[in-house]
Amino acid sequence: DTEVTQTPKHLVMGMTNKKSLKCEQHMGHRAMYWYKQKAKKPPELMFVYSYEKLSINESVPSRFSPECPNSSLLNLHLHALQPEDSALYLCASSQDMTVFHYYFGAGTRLSVL
Amino acid sequence: DQQVKQNSPSLSVQEGRISILNCDYTNSMFDYFLWYKKYPAEGPTFLISISSIKDKNEDGRFTVFLNKSAKHLSLHIVPSQPGDSAVYFCAASAFAGGTSYGKLTFGQGTILTVHP
Numbered sequence: 003d004t005e006v007t008q009t010p011k012h013l014v015m016g017m018t019n020k021k022s023l024k025c026e027q028h029m030g031h032r033a034m035y036w037y038k039q040k041a042k043k044p045p046e047l048m049f050v051y052s053y054e055k056l057s058i059n060e061s062v063p064s065r066f067s068p069e070c071p072n073s074s075l076l077n078l079h080l081h082a083l084q085p086e087d088s089a090l091y092l093c094a095s096s097q098d099m100t101v102f103h104y105y106f107g108a109g110t111r112l113s114v115l
Numbered sequence: 116d117q118q119v120k121q122n123s124p125s126l127s128v129q130e131g132r133i134s135i136l137n138c139d140y141t142n143s144m145f146d147y148f149l150w151y152k153k154y155p156a157e158g159p160t161f162l163i164s165i166s167s168i169k170d171k172n173e174d175g176r177f178t179v180f181l182n183k184s185a186k187h188l189s190l191h192i193v194p195s196q197p198g199d200s201a202v203y204f205c206a207a208s209a210f211a212g213g214t215s216y217g218k219l220t221f222g223q224g225t226i227l228t229v230h231p
Binding site: 006008042043044045046047050052057058060092094099100102103104105106107108109 | 117119124147149151156157158159160161164204206208210217218219220221222223224
């Protein structure tokens with residue numbers, strides 16, 4: 003199984019809502035990533051987890067809160083988002099942080115109203 | 116400041132011909148380069164990679180060339196097939212450490228269309 007599963011596929015939320023994005027992989031990978039992609043732009047790194055510990059935070063605003071409860075699961079908790087946070091959120095995993103052959107999920111398309 | 120640039124937003128090629136996608140980078144710490152392919156409504160999938168100790172890597176119809184002095188890499192697809200139509204992203208990282216260690220930096224992508 004080389005799949006990274008992201009749920010939900012689509013999410014619409016108001017600026018006062020709290021929601022979570024979920025990402026799951028069962029390949030035994032020990033590095034997991036959140037990327038944000040806006041239209042016609044490249045994916046931009048947000049967070050890197052290595053062996054369930056937060057390893058890289060690319061100065062992401064605190065309204066985005068990542069969590070890695072176990073080696074297979076990665077969450078992104080969203081609170082008080084702004085309309086400019088509307089984007090495609092991609093999760094990826096790799097064997098570890100030194101392996102750049104990433105497996106990506108299909109993404110969650112987020113709209114903030 | 117974009118450290119990885121794909122200056123051609125789109126490329127159109129006839130089936131059977133060669134597709135050449137280009138990528139430039141500015142960060143001299145980058146020492147590992149990858150190409151990803153993305154179909155609509157799917158996540159990017161890994162295609163081919165190259166380390167800075169090489170100048171060429173082949174995998175079937177796909178060849179990546181690296182010119183370190185020019186900070187330029189290219190992806191050649193020969194022969195091109197309609198199923199190759201997708202967005203192609205160039206990406207770079209650094210094994211050697213520094214602020215790019217552990218991160219993949221992506222270019223903007225090039226939309227390849229292969230006509231039958």
